[in-house]
Amino acid sequence: MSSESFDLTREESDVGGFGDRLARYVFFSCALVTVLTTLAIIVVLVNGAIDFFAEVSLVEYFTSTEWDAINETSFGIWPLIWGTMLITVGSAVVALPVGTLTAIYLSEYADPRVRRTVKPILEILAGVPTIVYGFFALSFITPILQTLFPGTGTFNAAAGAIVVGIMIIPMVSSLSEDAMSSVPDSLRNAAYGLGATKFEVSTQVVLPASLSGVLAAYILAISRAIGETMAVTLAAGMLPQITTNPLAEIQTMTAYMVQVGTGDIAVGTVGYQSLFAVGLTLFVMTLSMNIFSEWVRARYREEYQ
Amino acid sequence: MSTDTDTDSFDFDGSALRRKRLLGKAFVGACFAATMVGIVALIALLVDVVTEAWGWLTWEFLTYPPSRFVENYNPANYGALDTGPGGIYPALIGSIYLIVLTAIFTLFLGVGAAIYLEEYAPDTRLTTFIETNIANLAGVPSIVYGLLGLAMFVRALQTGSSLLAGALTLTLLILPIVIVSAQESLRAVPDSMRRASYGTGATKWQTIRNVVLPEAIPGIMTGIILSLSRAIGETAPILMVGAATSMFAPPRLTQPTDAFSAMPMQIFDWARLPEADFQHVAAAGIVVLLTILLLMNAVAILIRNKYNRRR
Numbered sequence: 056m057s058s059e060s061f062d063l064t065r066e067e068s069d070v071g072g073f074g075d076r077l078a079r080y081v082f083f084s085c086a087l088v089t090v091l092t093t094l095a096i097i098v099v100l101v102n103g104a105i106d107f108f109a110e111v112s113l114v115e116y117f118t119s120t121e122w123d124a125i126n127e128t129s130f131g132i133w134p135l136i137w138g139t140m141l142i143t144v145g146s147a148v149v150a151l152p153v154g155t156l157t158a159i160y161l162s163e164y165a166d167p168r169v170r171r172t173v174k175p176i177l178e179i180l181a182g183v184p185t186i187v188y189g190f191f192a193l194s195f196i197t198p199i200l201q202t203l204f205p206g207t208g209t210f211n212a213a214a215g216a217i218v219v220g221i222m223i224i225p226m227v228s229s230l231s232e233d234a235m236s237s238v239p240d241s242l243r244n245a246a247y248g249l250g251a252t253k254f255e256v257s258t259q260v261v262l263p264a265s266l267s268g269v270l271a272a273y274i275l276a277i278s279r280a281i282g283e284t285m286a287v288t289l290a291a292g293m294l295p296q297i298t299t300n301p302l303a304e305i306q307t308m309t310a311y312m313v314q315v316g317t318g319d320i321a322v323g324t325v326g327y328q329s330l331f332a333v334g335l336t337l338f339v340m341t342l343s344m345n346i347f348s349e350w351v352r353a354r355y356r357e358e359y360q
Numbered sequence: 361m362s363t364d365t366d367t368d369s370f371d372f373d374g375s376a377l378r379r380k381r382l383l384g385k386a387f388v389g390a391c392f393a394a395t396m397v398g399i400v401a402l403i404a405l406l407v408d409v410v411t412e413a414w415g416w417l418t419w420e421f422l423t424y425p426p427s428r429f430v431e432n433y434n435p436a437n438y439g440a441l442d443t444g445p446g447g448i449y450p451a452l453i454g455s456i457y458l459i460v461l462t463a464i465f466t467l468f469l470g471v472g473a474a475i476y477l478e479e480y481a482p483d484t485r486l487t488t489f490i491e492t493n494i495a496n497l498a499g500v501p502s503i504v505y506g507l508l509g510l511a512m513f514v515r516a517l518q519t520g521s522s523l524l525a526g527a528l529t530l531t532l533l534i535l536p537i538v539i540v541s542a543q544e545s546l547r548a549v550p551d552s553m554r555r556a557s558y559g560t561g562a563t564k565w566q567t568i569r570n571v572v573l574p575e576a577i578p579g580i581m582t583g584i585i586l587s588l589s590r591a592i593g594e595t596a597p598i599l600m601v602g603a604a605t606s607m608f609a610p611p612r613l614t615q616p617t618d619a620f621s622a623m624p625m626q627i628f629d630w631a632r633l634p635e636a637d638f639q640h641v642a643a644a645g646i647v648v649l650l651t652i653l654l655l656m657n658a659v660a661i662l663i664r665n666k667y668n669r670r671r
Contacts (some may be wrong), residue, residue, distance in 0.1 A: 085472030089494050092532050099511040156394030180402045184593025186624045195408045220402045254384035273666040282501025284596040316600045334507045345499035351364050
């Protein structure tokens with residue numbers, strides 16, 4: 056079509072008067088706000104972290120295995136990272152298999168009517184505020200764990216991991232389903248023609264063909280679990296420690312930031328400055344996961360006509 | 361009929377097929393069960409919240425400020441109280457004002473940025489960078505936005521732990537989602553309409569103002585309301601900015617630099633208190649929060665449906 060060559064998005068503003076040029080600059084500055092936001096986040100975190108590392112050595116931060124910011128005695132980040140990892144791995148164990156199987160069911164097996172009902176329900180699950188998940192963990196999941204495993208504390212890593220797992224199921228399932236649905240039917244039909252069963256088509260054709268999208272969904276969901284705050288604060292507690300017992304109380308990086316934010320540590324102290332160092336650590340972790348996810352999607356994408 | 365003896369001796373392994381079928385059935389069962397996990401979890405969550413809140417959610421709960429004593433929240437004690445009953449009123453009003461301010465800010469910034477990217481932006485490195493940056497911002501944890509708000513608005517711009525600081529922080533938080541959804545709405549406006557407008561001699565800005573925006577605004581509104589319904593439930597950013605937990609008077613919209621409380625913050629405060637009965641109070645607060653969320657989503661869906669029918 057000849058209209059393809061007529062680009063509507065360029066340079067017409069030269070035609071208009073002052074108002075037209077002004078509009079362009081106003082809209083451009085709106086878009087610039089997003090870039091400034093990123094810059095501001097980086098400046099704020101790095102600036103705060105520099106103040107913190109003037110008092111505490113980087114070596115201590117990355118090698119000490121004890122975190123006691125309230126008494127300002129030791130600032131080793133590992134207990135907080137460990138807590139975050141416990142929650143992240145636990146929630147991944149819950150959400151990745153469940154989310155993937157849900158995606159396969161919705162994409163390959165469910166009839167359109169079921170899909171139209173189930174997808175909005177899962178979207179609701181994704182829209183529930185995280186504070187509500189925290190309450191759900193405290194009032195529903197932890198009591199069940201306490202019945203199953205007597206001696207489980209009010210705050211424990213397992214309840215936090217389960218509830219964060221539930222929270223990220225919709226993310227895994229909807230992004231994976233998008234990837235599976237975009238696998239062309241010709242691939243499925245070819246496999247059926249070779250005598251494959253539906254199970255074989257789903258697991259040996261569709262899943263491998265959509266792998267880049269599914270993996271990208273996994274990484275995004277894990278990144279979300281790392282940054283999750285309120286649910287883990289309420290469910291998993293405020294005790295920074297390195298433990299392999301999932302029923303013990305722990306503290307994640309985010310929960311520590313909440314602890315400082317609620318005023319447990321006085322403003323201006325080294326403990327308070329640690330907020331920005333922990334925030335920077337969290338930001339770097341989630342940002343690299345997100346970039347990695349994008350890279351996986353681009354690198355391993357299968358192109359279909 | 362010519363018979364081939366070879367076909368009679370064709371050895372068909374029925375057990376392998378049976379095993380395959382069984383495996384297939386087991387797999388469908390597993391997939392279905394997995395799908396149910398999400399649905400059952402949602403039902404369990406809603407039932408849990410409603411049963412915990414049952415009997416504690418009263419009109420007084422909506423209209424009175426919070427109390428330090430859990431007895432004050434119990435409707436059974438209402439008659440015997442020296443003070444008024446305990447409730448969520450200041451936080452409820454705080455949340456509503458917070459969302460009103462956030463809506464105003466995001467409407468301008470979000471739609472403006474989307475218009476630039478869809479209608480004006482040239483195909484340059486800078487544009488690609490802006491779009492990639494927006495995608496990355498959407499993945500930044502909300503508590504990091506809280507730190508940004510604390511350092512930039514509360515401290516540097518000296519707004520204090522105010523309604524304004526909270527609203528600005530929430531604006532930056534949902535801006536990436538608003539921009540992406542507004543971009544989709546603008547993209548859905550057919551180019552033929554833009555051409556028709558240029559054909560009448562309209563300038564670009566006139567075209568956007570008179571043709572593109574009116575056509576895209578229902579979609580944009582749906583996106584903004586859905587994003588705001590995410591913002592109203594956010595706790596971590598307003599917590600870092602310093603939302604109060606025990607405000608006895610609601611903030612005033614005319615004084616945006618006043619201190620404020622908001623529902624998620626108040627719920628968090630109740631939920632972590634040790635007295636068992638505070639769980640009921642927190643649940644009652646959650647029911648109020650979820651009801652408002654539901655209403656906002658209903659409005660968004662109504663706008664979307666009306667818009668789709670017109671198409």
